[in-house]
Structure formats: structure tokens, C-alpha cells
Amino acid sequence: MTSLDPDSVRAVARKDFEDAVRSRALLVLGGVFVVFFLAAAFFFTDLIGTAGSQEQQSQLTSNSFLRSLSNVTRLLVPLTGAVVAYASVIRERESGSLKLLLSLPHSRLDVLVGKLLGRGAVLTLPVVFGLLVAVPLFPVAGISFDAGTYLFFTALTVLVGLTFVGIGLGASAAATTERRAVVGTFVPYVVFSLLWGQILNRATQRLSEALDLQQQGTLEAYFLLRALNPLAAYKMVASNVGSPEAQLQLFGPPSRQQAYVPQFGELPWYLTDGAFIVLIALWVIIPVAVGYLVFEGSDL
Amino acid sequence: MTAIELSNVTKQYGDVVALHNLDMTVESGEVYGFLGPNGAGKSTTIDILLDFARPTSGEVRVLDRDAREESVAVRQRCGVLPEGFDTYDRLTARKHVEFAVESKGTDDDPVALLERVGLGDAIDRQAGGFSKGMTQRLALAVALVGEPELLVLDEPSTGLDPNGAREMRTIVREEADRGATVFFSSHVLGQVEAVCDRVGILRDGKLVAVDSVEGLREASDTGTRLEIETDGVDDGALAAVRETEGVSEARAEGSLVIATYAGDAKMDVVNALEDAGADVADFATSEASLEDVFAAYTEGER
Structure with missing residues (x-):
């Protein structure tokens, strides 16, 4: 039966959160986050404060910190989301606590949405807390602090973490063994974090040949395909924080502003940050929806 | 309802x-x-x-x-x-x-x-x-x-x-x-x-x-089970047990005789065996098991 009852979702989410936060492993993970963000901010401010020239210092802001931080959060936060979520349904199914849960008047959709919220909160709290406790270091070090972009970056980072909560939850709901849930969660992670670059180049080339695309079309296809990877989409959006124009990237593939704008002018709507954020958000919802369809159709 | x-x-x-x-x-x-x-x-x-x-x-x-x-x-x-x-x-x-x-x-x-x-x-x-x-x-x-x-x-x-x-x-x-x-x-x-x-x-x-x-x-009352250890029984002894009043079934497994009876036919069964020449070493009854009850219910279908 497909039904979604807000009261039911809230009850499941609260229970799931209360259960998960009592897990020592997850508490340790939360602690790691706080320490990591604090340490990163401390070394950043320390480095700038002592080593940089006066001129360099005036150019560096909290936005510079966020842009460099995104190289790590891009990998760390989704991995945490995956760890938080991959066992969320299958472990209950294998232990039998799912029977206790579903003997109460919750639909299977209530359970998945409740778990998405509960596990989402388990991920969100340490990320938000870790980034917030780093805030006072900037004024102390005399580095200008941009609250708006800081908040935006925090939300964006939570969102990319939620993609792997969604993927993990979807895999966990669809799987019949925990091993399969692990594969269904961490194979996409490895693909997106390590292998996407190779897939991307080949796929772009194929697509360009198949559709007989010109240079502009090929470039658009390249960026769009790249943004299908939520980690890459996050990185591209995060790289723009605070200075969207001609952001120089010393490492990695060229940015949209470097490769596209000088030749073809303004970015089409589907290559804007907004479109990329929507693409990232789809990675939260679609895996859960697919997982739900399998879960709903199966005997427990 | x-x-x-x-x-x-x-x-x-x-x-x-x-x-x-x-x-x-x-x-x-x-x-x-x-x-x-x-x-x-x-x-x-x-x-x-x-x-x-x-x-x-x-x-x-x-x-x-x-x-x-x-x-x-x-x-x-x-x-x-x-x-x-x-x-x-x-x-x-x-x-x-x-x-x-x-x-x-x-x-x-x-x-x-x-x-x-x-x-x-x-x-x-x-x-x-x-x-x-x-x-x-x-x-x-x-x-x-x-x-x-x-x-x-x-x-x-x-x-x-x-x-x-x-x-x-x-x-x-x-x-x-x-x-x-x-x-x-x-x-x-x-x-x-x-x-x-x-x-x-x-x-x-x-x-x-x-x-x-x-x-x-x-x-389940029809299915009390009696196990009797003997020194060996022949068909005549088994037939005597089957003819005892209240016994619904009797069979031998080696020297062990297993009879199912209702009421209090236990001693009658033992006596019947001894009268037929078998030497009874020991016997025990057990309450009807679930399997016996199933047998009682499904017997007619066999």
C-alpha cells in the first residue's frame, strides 16, 4: 500500500535518529568531523596569518578556505553518508527488528522516508556543528568572513552528503543481504570518487561522435555528464563560492568559467550552479524511490 | 463479524x-x-x-x-x-x-x-x-x-x-x-x-x-502412546495386543512394542503380551505428541 503519513514518518525518523545516535561508531564519526573542520580552519588561518604577505592576506577570505576545503569534503562527507545509511534497512530486516517496526501502523514508504530524515539528521548535525565551531577562528586570525557563502557552503555540503544517504538507503531497502547493500552503496561511491573522470572522457567522446556535436555542444555535454556525478557537481559549485568570475583552478579539470565562458559567452541554464544543485538533489530522491519500489514489492 | x-x-x-x-x-x-x-x-x-x-x-x-x-x-x-x-x-x-x-x-x-x-x-x-x-x-x-x-x-x-x-x-x-x-x-x-x-x-x-x-x-486422548521393551515378540503376540480393548494401533520395532491406546488399557496390553509368551522388561507411556494428534485427525483420510 502506498501511503505517506506525516505523523508516522516523524515517529520513525525520531526513533531511527535516537537509535543511531546511541551508536558509538556514529558518535566517533561525528567527533572526527568536528576535529577535522576545526583543524582545517586552524591550519588555514595559521598559515595565512604567518606566511602570507600583506597583499595575499587581504585577498584571502573565508571563501578561499571553503573552496580548498571542498576538495576534502567532496570525498569525506558523502562517504560518511554512505556509512550512516547502508545498513539502515537491511540490518533491521536481517535481525528481525523490522518486523517489530512494521507490526506498527507504518507503511513501507513511511519507514523509508522516516529513515531518510533520521539518518539525514545523523549526518547533518556533525557537518553543521563542525563547520560552525570553526567560525570564530576567522575573526581571531583577522581574515574576512563571509557569512552568506559560509551558510551556502554548509547547506551544499550537507546536500552532497545526503546523496549517499539516499543511495545507501535505497541500496539497503532493495538488498536481501547486507553484503549486497554494501556493494550497492560503495560501488557507486568508488565510481563517483575515483573512476568518473575516465568514464566521463570516453562518454563525452562517444556522445560527441554519435550526435556529431560541434565544439560548443561537446563542451556542454562534457560539463553536463560531469555534473551527473554528484561529487563532481558539488565540486564545481563549491569552486564558485565567493568568486564566480574567472576562478583560476590550478589543479584538476578546467572550470566552466575557464573553458566555456570566454569562447561561447554566458552559460546555458542547464550548466548553471542552480541546475547542478537540482542534479545533486535528484541523487537523494531517485535512489530512495528505486529502493522503495523493490522494497514494497518484496516479502520480508 | x-x-x-x-x-x-x-x-x-x-x-x-x-x-x-x-x-x-x-x-x-x-x-x-x-x-x-x-x-x-x-x-x-x-x-x-x-x-x-x-x-x-x-x-x-x-x-x-x-x-x-x-x-x-x-x-x-x-x-x-x-x-x-x-x-x-x-x-x-x-x-x-x-x-x-x-x-x-x-x-x-x-x-x-x-x-x-x-x-x-x-x-x-x-x-x-x-x-x-x-x-x-x-x-x-x-x-x-x-x-x-x-x-x-x-x-x-x-x-x-x-x-x-x-x-x-x-x-x-x-x-x-x-x-x-x-x-x-x-x-x-x-x-x-x-x-x-x-x-x-x-x-x-x-x-x-x-x-x-x-x-x-x-x-489427543485417543493417542496415548505406550512403549514396551520385550525380549522379542512374534506376530501372535502383536495380534493379541491389537485385540486388547482400547488399543487402536500396535507395531514392533525390533524388540520394542509400540501401542497407541485410549483410556487405561495400559496394564491390559502388558498382560496380553505376557500371556502371549513375551517377556516384558520395561514399559513407559508418553502424552500424545502433536504428531499423534495430527494422526488422529488425518487417519480417516488415509
């Missing part, structure tokens, strides 16, 4: 037929014992009632609603003690009951419920440290939330000591007196006998008999 109605329900898992054209009706307000050996399909039936599993074919109605399409509404009015379940190890007993209260939107007092099932001194302990019996009591407390119209108890005495099993039966009786229908599955004859109004016997996915508890008792 009927509390549970299965019409022509078949459930297949791959090649295995777990339920075979099962028809079953449980009337509102009765305590129905669902009896059968392990693997007979009892848990599959209960899984289908709760929409944990879907029937391959057939119609299932619980509390006058479709078990599949209206499962949430069904479970709103049911209390369930599942089999092979687990608790949330890190949550306290109180949290478990509170979650059930919140889920059903009722105003039950978790403390009162936990005291009722005998967990009054473990209310704020984490369920992960509970024994099997305590876990079972906790699940019963969860099942009692919201004064359910139908209680589905799957092997509720699992892990309970005799005292705990008796307390469980008392609660089942109290709930029935309140007006609840109780659907109680077990593979142990005694438990069902002690508490149920009516009994359905499931075997190999088929309901082989439905009877009152009195009828069941009579059926």
Missing part, C-alpha cells in the same frame, strides 16, 4: 508451496489457537495477515479490510508479537513502548504496560541486555498498546519459563475478556489447549482440522 478470513490462499516461494489453498476463518472475540509443527506454514500465514509477505493467490481480509491494500489500517487495530523478531538494542524498554504509543497515536502509559508484562524493574534498561524471555515480554507490551481489537501472537511462549508462559496466558485471557480477538500460534499442544476456544491445525500448508478445545482433547 469475522476477525480473520483467508479464502483459497496459496503462497509459493519459488518451487516450495508454503500454503496450499488455505481457507480459514477466525470469528471476532474468540481465542483461536493456530497449531502446527515448525515449517507447517504458520509464520507464512501470519506474515500474510500483516502484509510482510504477499499471497501468490487468494483473498485475505483482516478486521474486514484487505490485508494488502489496507495494511496500515489493519495494523492500527492489531497488536502483534512477531516470531523471529529483534528489539532495538540501544533503546530502553520504555522507548520501545513510547515508540509504539506514538506510532499508534494512543495515550497508553508505557510504565503501566511494562509493569503488566512483568518488566516493571527493567523499564529504563536497554533492550540489548535483555534475555530472550524479557525480549518476549517487551514485545508483548508493545503489542498491547492501544487496546487492539486483534492480537496476533506468533509462538508467544518462546524463551519464557513456565512461570512466564503462565503469565502470558493470563494476559491473553484478560485481553479476550476485554473483547479482543486473539490469534495464537504454537507448535506446543499444551499451550494452545490451556487458553484457546477453538483450534485450527495446520500441516504442510493445509488446514487439516478445526475443532473446539474439547474435541482436540478427545482426539
Whole structure:
């Protein structure tokens, strides 16, 4: 039966959160986050404060910190989301606590949405807390602090973490063994974090040949395909924080502003940050929806 | 009104037929014992009632609603003690009951419920440290939330000591007196006998008999089993045993004679054997096992 009852979702989410936060492993993970963000901010401010020239210092802001931080959060936060979520349904199914849960008047959709919220909160709290406790270091070090972009970056980072909560939850709901849930969660992670670059180049080339695309079309296809990877989409959006124009990237593939704008002018709507954020958000919802369809159709 | 109605329900898992054209009706307000050996399909039936599993074919109605399409509404009015379940190890007993209260939107007092099932001194302990019996009591407390119209108890005495099993039966009786229908599955004859109004016997996915508890008792009475150790018997001695009044069946397994009898034919059987020239070394009776009761019910079909 497909039904979604807000009261039911809230009850499941609260229970799931209360259960998960009592897990020592997850508490340790939360602690790691706080320490990591604090340490990163401390070394950043320390480095700038002592080593940089006066001129360099005036150019560096909290936005510079966020842009460099995104190289790590891009990998760390989704991995945490995956760890938080991959066992969320299958472990209950294998232990039998799912029977206790579903003997109460919750639909299977209530359970998945409740778990998405509960596990989402388990991920969100340490990320938000870790980034917030780093805030006072900037004024102390005399580095200008941009609250708006800081908040935006925090939300964006939570969102990319939620993609792997969604993927993990979807895999966990669809799987019949925990091993399969692990594969269904961490194979996409490895693909997106390590292998996407190779897939991307080949796929772009194929697509360009198949559709007989010109240079502009090929470039658009390249960026769009790249943004299908939520980690890459996050990185591209995060790289723009605070200075969207001609952001120089010393490492990695060229940015949209470097490769596209000088030749073809303004970015089409589907290559804007907004479109990329929507693409990232789809990675939260679609895996859960697919997982739900399998879960709903199966005997427990 | 009927509390549970299965019409022509078949459930297949791959090649295995777990339920075979099962028809079953449980009337509102009765305590129905669902009896059968392990693997007979009892848990599959209960899984289908709760929409944990879907029937391959057939119609299932619980509390006058479709078990599949209206499962949430069904479970709103049911209390369930599942089999092979687990608790949330890190949550306290109180949290478990509170979650059930919140889920059903009722105003039950978790403390009162936990005291009722005998967990009054473990209310704020984490369920992960509970024994099997305590876990079972906790699940019963969860099942009692919201004064359910139908209680589905799957092997509720699992892990309970005799005292705990008796307390469980008392609660089942109290709930029935309140007006609840109780659907109680077990593979142990005694438990069902002690508490149920009516009994359905499931075997190999088929309901082989439905009877009152009195009828069941009579059926099981016909099946007292006597085992006699001898120094060896011939066909004549066996025939003498079969002719003894009250004996329904006798056979030899080597030097062991196994007879099934009703009433108090025990000494008559022993005497008959000795009269026929067999030397009786020892003998013992055992209460009718579930298998014997099945045999009593299905004998006519053979």
C-alpha cells in the first residue's frame, strides 16, 4: 500500500535518529568531523596569518578556505553518508527488528522516508556543528568572513552528503543481504570518487561522435555528464563560492568559467550552479524511490 | 463479524508451496489457537495477515479490510508479537513502548504496560541486555498498546519459563475478556489447549482440522502412546495386543512394542503380551505428541 503519513514518518525518523545516535561508531564519526573542520580552519588561518604577505592576506577570505576545503569534503562527507545509511534497512530486516517496526501502523514508504530524515539528521548535525565551531577562528586570525557563502557552503555540503544517504538507503531497502547493500552503496561511491573522470572522457567522446556535436555542444555535454556525478557537481559549485568570475583552478579539470565562458559567452541554464544543485538533489530522491519500489514489492 | 478470513490462499516461494489453498476463518472475540509443527506454514500465514509477505493467490481480509491494500489500517487495530523478531538494542524498554504509543497515536502509559508484562524493574534498561524471555515480554507490551481489537501472537511462549508462559496466558485471557480477538500460534499442544476456544491445525500448508478445545482433547486422548521393551515378540503376540480393548494401533520395532491406546488399557496390553509368551522388561507411556494428534485427525483420510 502506498501511503505517506506525516505523523508516522516523524515517529520513525525520531526513533531511527535516537537509535543511531546511541551508536558509538556514529558518535566517533561525528567527533572526527568536528576535529577535522576545526583543524582545517586552524591550519588555514595559521598559515595565512604567518606566511602570507600583506597583499595575499587581504585577498584571502573565508571563501578561499571553503573552496580548498571542498576538495576534502567532496570525498569525506558523502562517504560518511554512505556509512550512516547502508545498513539502515537491511540490518533491521536481517535481525528481525523490522518486523517489530512494521507490526506498527507504518507503511513501507513511511519507514523509508522516516529513515531518510533520521539518518539525514545523523549526518547533518556533525557537518553543521563542525563547520560552525570553526567560525570564530576567522575573526581571531583577522581574515574576512563571509557569512552568506559560509551558510551556502554548509547547506551544499550537507546536500552532497545526503546523496549517499539516499543511495545507501535505497541500496539497503532493495538488498536481501547486507553484503549486497554494501556493494550497492560503495560501488557507486568508488565510481563517483575515483573512476568518473575516465568514464566521463570516453562518454563525452562517444556522445560527441554519435550526435556529431560541434565544439560548443561537446563542451556542454562534457560539463553536463560531469555534473551527473554528484561529487563532481558539488565540486564545481563549491569552486564558485565567493568568486564566480574567472576562478583560476590550478589543479584538476578546467572550470566552466575557464573553458566555456570566454569562447561561447554566458552559460546555458542547464550548466548553471542552480541546475547542478537540482542534479545533486535528484541523487537523494531517485535512489530512495528505486529502493522503495523493490522494497514494497518484496516479502520480508 | 469475522476477525480473520483467508479464502483459497496459496503462497509459493519459488518451487516450495508454503500454503496450499488455505481457507480459514477466525470469528471476532474468540481465542483461536493456530497449531502446527515448525515449517507447517504458520509464520507464512501470519506474515500474510500483516502484509510482510504477499499471497501468490487468494483473498485475505483482516478486521474486514484487505490485508494488502489496507495494511496500515489493519495494523492500527492489531497488536502483534512477531516470531523471529529483534528489539532495538540501544533503546530502553520504555522507548520501545513510547515508540509504539506514538506510532499508534494512543495515550497508553508505557510504565503501566511494562509493569503488566512483568518488566516493571527493567523499564529504563536497554533492550540489548535483555534475555530472550524479557525480549518476549517487551514485545508483548508493545503489542498491547492501544487496546487492539486483534492480537496476533506468533509462538508467544518462546524463551519464557513456565512461570512466564503462565503469565502470558493470563494476559491473553484478560485481553479476550476485554473483547479482543486473539490469534495464537504454537507448535506446543499444551499451550494452545490451556487458553484457546477453538483450534485450527495446520500441516504442510493445509488446514487439516478445526475443532473446539474439547474435541482436540478427545482426539489427543485417543493417542496415548505406550512403549514396551520385550525380549522379542512374534506376530501372535502383536495380534493379541491389537485385540486388547482400547488399543487402536500396535507395531514392533525390533524388540520394542509400540501401542497407541485410549483410556487405561495400559496394564491390559502388558498382560496380553505376557500371556502371549513375551517377556516384558520395561514399559513407559508418553502424552500424545502433536504428531499423534495430527494422526488422529488425518487417519480417516488415509
